[in-house]
Amino acid sequence: xxxxxxxxxxxxxxxxxxxxxxxxxxxxxxxxxxxxxxxxxxxxxxxxxxxxxxxxxxxxxxxxxxxxxxxxxxxxxxxxxxxxxxxxxxxxxxxxxxxxxxxxxxxxxxxxxxxxxxxxxxxxxxxxxxxxxxxxxxxxxxxxxxxxxxxxxxxxxxxxxxxxxxxxxxxxxxxxxxxxxxxxxxxxxxxxxxxxxxxxxxxxxxxxxxxxxxxxxxxxxxxxxxxxxxxxxxxxxxxxxxxxxxxxxxxxxxxxxxxxxxxxxxxxxxxxxxxxx
Numbered sequence: 001x002x003x004x005x006x007x008x009x010x011x012x013x014x015x016x017x018x019x020x021x022x023x024x025x026x027x028x029x030x031x032x033x034x035x036x037x038x039x040x041x042x043x044x045x046x047x048x049x050x051x052x053x054x055x056x057x058x059x060x061x062x063x064x065x066x067x068x069x070x071x072x073x074x075x076x077x078x079x080x081x082x083x084x085x086x087x088x089x090x091x092x093x094x095x096x097x098x099x100x101x102x103x104x105x106x107x108x109x110x111x112x113x114x115x116x117x118x119x120x121x122x123x124x125x126x127x128x129x130x131x132x133x134x135x136x137x138x139x140x141x142x143x144x145x146x147x148x149x150x151x152x153x154x155x156x157x158x159x160x161x162x163x164x165x166x167x168x169x170x171x172x173x174x175x176x177x178x179x180x181x182x183x184x185x186x187x188x189x190x191x192x193x194x195x196x197x198x199x200x201x202x203x204x205x206x207x208x209x210x211x212x213x214x215x216x217x218x219x220x221x222x223x224x225x226x227x228x229x230x231x232x233x234x235x236x237x238x239x240x241x242x243x244x245x246x247x248x249x250x251x252x253x254x255x256x257x258x259x260x261x262x263x264x265x266x267x268x269x270x271x272x273x274x275x276x277x
Contacts, residue, residue, distance in 0.1 A: 004220030012232030038177030077146030093143030
């Protein structure tokens with residue numbers, strides 16, 4: 001449990017650091033940064049993944065494939081929202097994923113949703129709505145798409161992390177990120193300038209590192225608990241918005257961030273408690 005918590009906290013920080021690099025952008029759009037992140041993970045974990053390549057085509061590998069496809073879409077959506085709004089708001093939209101995990105299990109696995117969980121869901125959604133008041137509808141829709149596909153990814157990741165080494169899981173995602181980015185850009189990637197190198201390096205290093213720590217967290221923790229550590233990236237994103245970009249935050253917005261994190265934390269706790277009962 002301690003190791004899982006440590007990996008989870010590291011995941012939240014490095015996710016926020018990668019989000020900061022994407023938000024800065026330096027003239028590169030979200031799809032291009034997705035491509036570079038995928039390329040970095042593909043190359044770094046290639047050797048380790050090849051040692052387990054025979055497992056990737058087995059029937060039991062379907063959760064890994066589902067997780068990879070869903071996560072690729074989620075990251076593309078998340079990177080786009082990072083360049084379209086504040087880091088804290090984009091992170092909050094992404095971290096609505098536990099809400100959708102609960103609804104997915106209720107619909108597809110017939111799991112019961114308690115009244116307390118419904119209240120926590122409503123509080124989380126209301127908090128994000130108040131945070132993002134006035135942002136374009138397109139940002140909401142893309143952000144929610146990233147959250148739904150992220151929920152699918154989180155649900156499948158627990159099974160994948162138990163069977164496959166973290167290096168294999170990250171390598172698979174990296175490969176699909178490259179493919180997804182090339183499809184979106186139709187193969188037209190601009191040659192980056194020297195001034196853009198620090199941003200690319202930040203996205204690659206922090207992005208791949210966060211993915212590795214996320215996978216390790218899911219190895220040691222239940223999916224509901226591991227996914228909750230993504231909430232620390234919301235706090236870091238909120239901090240970056242204020243300190244680095246001078247965003248003026250009202251007391252109402254601070255209360256919205258606190259209530260969102262509290263609501264999702266309670267939601268995850270209730271869901272985990274109901275499974276252990």
